[in-house]
Amino acid sequence: MQDPDLAVEEIERRAADHRFVSILVLAQGETLLGRRHFWPVYRLAEKYKLPLAIHAGTQYRQAPSSAGWPSHRYEYYFVEAQAFQAQILSLIYEGVFGKFPNLKVVLMESGVSWLPAFMWRANKTWRGVRVEVPWVEREPAAIIRENFRVTMQPFDAPGDAKSVEDIIDQIGSEKMFLFASDYPHWQFDGDDPIPPNLPNSIISKMCVDNPLETFPRLSLAN
Amino acid sequence: MSEVIDRPLREDEKPVASRLRIVDCDVHPSLHSFDDLNEFLPKRWQQHLKEYGSHLRTPYLFTTPYPRSSPLIARRDAWPPSGGPPGSDLAFMQKQHLDPLDVEFGILQVLDLFIFSQQNLEFGAAIQRAINDWQLAFWSHRDPRLKASILVGQDGVDLAIAEIERCAKIGEYVQINVSPRANEPLGRRRYWPIYERAQELGLPLGIHVGGYGGHAPTGGGWPSYYVEEHQSNAHTIAAQLASLVIEGVPERFPKLKFVFIEGGFGWIPSAVWRMDQHFERFRSEVPHLKRKPSEYVREHFWFTTQPIDEPDEARQLRSLIEWVGIDRLLFSSDYPHWDFDDPRFAFKTPLTEAERKKIFSTNARAVYKF
């Protein structure tokens, strides 16, 4: 994404090959992803039904959080969830989904359980400050439910089944969840990559239906 | 979601003496003008302020990099009729806020002059010292409900310690305030002497959102709009919580208390779950941690409630409060700022009398020892 023109060229070059199913970018690049100079990439993403997949990872252009450079990997891993949150806000408030309403964005290895409170806060802030960005005409949470998908590893789950159920219920869209193992990384959730206590109702959705819907080219692949 | 309010105020919504008196952990007093500080600021620094002003890690001299959603980030009804900026007139603050809302104690949080973000550390220390004196002379001594905080900039550790010593001798301050956005994360060892002294003195560390430490407000870079920047305040606080816990500050200073101010509390449960979930995996990197992160959070950290979260349904706010733990929450209004919370209406979920008492009064009284 350092050079959107070259990115566009590469996407055009691969577009006819249906084995490519998404466009992969980093959660922490040079600038936030909503910025207009990236839009040519999103135009193609929408056109070729390639979701924009944002994966954890950084180019180390700025500190991993506004607090500064942390000492430990552990801390670094912790704050990475925030970069995803900033990317969501950037994509929404710069107006990307007004321009490209069919663009899907997949958050990969972002953590999941932060979504509800994040959406509440986004809605709240938008209600009061939306005059700054009047092109955003719907609540951010509604846009998130429609245009964003999230992989379920790591989930960062509360310890008990009831709270997991609450989180799923608060997120408010079972369409968003995508199964992921993170294999072969060390964060890989082990023998059972399905987060504990997930309601059965969402397991088949997140393992089959949702991925097929999110990555339409999977159905075209062979 | 709110219903149409079409009725006169109920009795319990009116300010009456018998109602629960509240502790408001975030009240912003403001300088009327820089001249207020003259009596507390040595000539050399008065001159410096006039000639050079602030030197910050942001592009503008007297304003923030993001235009805020209302002038001076204030409630539009908080401009004192006497003139001057919101929060600069004690009589008006009493009439508009302290008296009608029955504030028993209000904790002062000063943000003027980018007090924590000055790159010239000596100048920073001089205005912090002046502001510390000004809080007592202009506010606490005129209205004993208002409690002052010792403001120090943690990047000048020795200057900070000297100011803490000076103020501790005066004995009227209730906490030590440092910045959430300094050169390095709060857990880093260079700041530990401040924590050591705070622990000895039995003073909580207060950390109010805001300021510019030079790092981008988000881990993804610089956002374009205030609507993004505003939400990043909570990120900063979450990152600082992680820094303090993971560096082992509560392990090292077991009596120290931290109060995070104006970060809200919606983000806390998932932050703690995330720290706990990855603790096992990273354990060998941080062998100094003897317990799970959630245990440190539950014992050493408190969070003020504003800006309150507003889920679609009341029961969701309820679960949130239970996840955080009602003992961790301290009410704050943020008066006179635009994102103010009114103690009568902000909590849109039923709370028992005992729970209200904790959030609005006794939790804070225990932390600050009123």
Add this chain to the structure above:
Amino acid sequence: MARHIVASASEIPPGGNKVVDVDGRDIVVFHVNGEFFALLNRCPHEGAPLEKAACVARLTSPEPGIYQRSRVGEMLRCPWHGWEFDMRNGQSWFDPKRVKIRSYPVAVERGEELQKGPYVAETFPVHVEDSYVIVEV
């Protein structure tokens, strides 16, 4: 519903407002673009006094970076958290069906008409030659 005379029309300048007490309700009457609007003087969110709201335009945008103003002065922006409401019907911008300020019908009538009644404002002197703002509550 009763009709209350709450002000003489000349008393509220364009762009201004007046707060009146009607049956124990704080009601604020705005005068904008030649019309009067009456609303409960409390924001449905946390109760801010709407007499202090900014009277702003309806702000829309066809695409990022472009700001379009219409109906200048007819939207209220709450003095606290900035929620916007349509003065005409009290509806909020972000959720017009569910979140609204209570609004009341307003009329402006000549004193001579009013003399025929019925209205409630025993304490308010009504002159035949003036116009008055009537709020129905």
